[in-house]
Amino acid sequence: EAAVTQSPRNKVAVTGGKVTLSCNQTNNHNNMYWYRQDTGHGLRLIHYSYGAGSTEKGDIPDGYKASRPSQENFSLILELATPSQTSVYFCASGDAGLAEQFFGPGTRLTVL
Amino acid sequence: GDSVTQTEGPVTVSESESLIINCTYSATSIAYPNLFWYVRYPGEGLQLLLKVITAGQKGSSRGFEATYNKETTSFHLQKASVQESDSAVYYCALGGTNAYKVIFGKGTHLHVLP
Numbered sequence: 001e002a003a004v005t006q007s008p009r010n011k012v013a014v015t016g017g018k019v020t021l022s023c024n025q026t027n028n029h030n031n032m033y034w035y036r037q038d039t040g041h042g043l044r045l046i047h048y049s050y051g052a053g054s055t056e057k058g059d060i061p062d063g064y065k066a067s068r069p070s071q072e073n074f075s076l077i078l079e080l081a082t083p084s085q086t087s088v089y090f091c092a093s094g095d096a097g098l099a100e101q102f103f104g105p106g107t108r109l110t111v112l
Numbered sequence: 113g114d115s116v117t118q119t120e121g122p123v124t125v126s127e128s129e130s131l132i133i134n135c136t137y138s139a140t141s142i143a144y145p146n147l148f149w150y151v152r153y154p155g156e157g158l159q160l161l162l163k164v165i166t167a168g169q170k171g172s173s174r175g176f177e178a179t180y181n182k183e184t185t186s187f188h189l190q191k192a193s194v195q196e197s198d199s200a201v202y203y204c205a206l207g208g209t210n211a212y213k214v215i216f217g218k219g220t221h222l223h224v225l226p
Contacts, residue, residue, distance in 0.1 A: 004157070037219075040218065041218060042203065042216035042217050042218045043158075043203070043216040048213075058213075090157060092158075094214075100146075100163055100207070102160075103150075103157035103158040103159065104157050105155070105156055105157040106157055
């Protein structure tokens with residue numbers, strides 16, 4: 001049974017529109033992460049969270065917001081989507097002392 | 113800074129051939145680096161293939177193995193005989209115990225021909 005799920009799996013959005021990507025984890029991990037994956041780049045960290053109510057900026061936070069309303073859920077929000085945000089987005093969970101992270105299946109976002 | 117460099121793909125090999133994907137790292141701010149190989153099969157998320165947390169040790173899984181070499185700052189992934197089902201993207205990664213962040217390489221796309 002998948003422990004990290006993402007929705008939607010595919011999304012087409014228009015420039016200037018608002019996009020919300022959702023992530024749910026059943027690992028009971030404190031930490032959650034949002035990455036994007038683009039050709040020629042490794043996974044790049046956008047935002048992360050240490051627990052419900054906390055969000056922290058990662059390496060490339062511009063143009064993105066995050067929300068962690070509960071231990072299980074972590075959302076990534078694009079208030080004004082741009083074509084440069086076309087990418088594959090991965091959510092992950094993890095815990096202090098583990099170092100490794102557990103990933104969802106990814107969301108392919110296309111901004112036209 | 114902290115970084116990971118790995119073989120640029122795509123890498124194409126025939127079934128039953130041997131494989132090596134190179135990975136080197138720089139861990140300037142991580143006192144005790146942990147090293148990982150993740151794999152992403154088509155349509156799926158990344159999953160941990162193997163990890164090694166102690167320098168000099170070897171990790172292995174599904175016929176793959178990698179040795180954490182602190183002297184050469186390397187963590188190369190090897191397999192003696194690949195299968196078509198090994199076709200995937202492989203990511204070398206660097207982290208530290210209790211570190212909030214894992215640093216990933218760019219990924220190496222492996223194609224195994226039948």
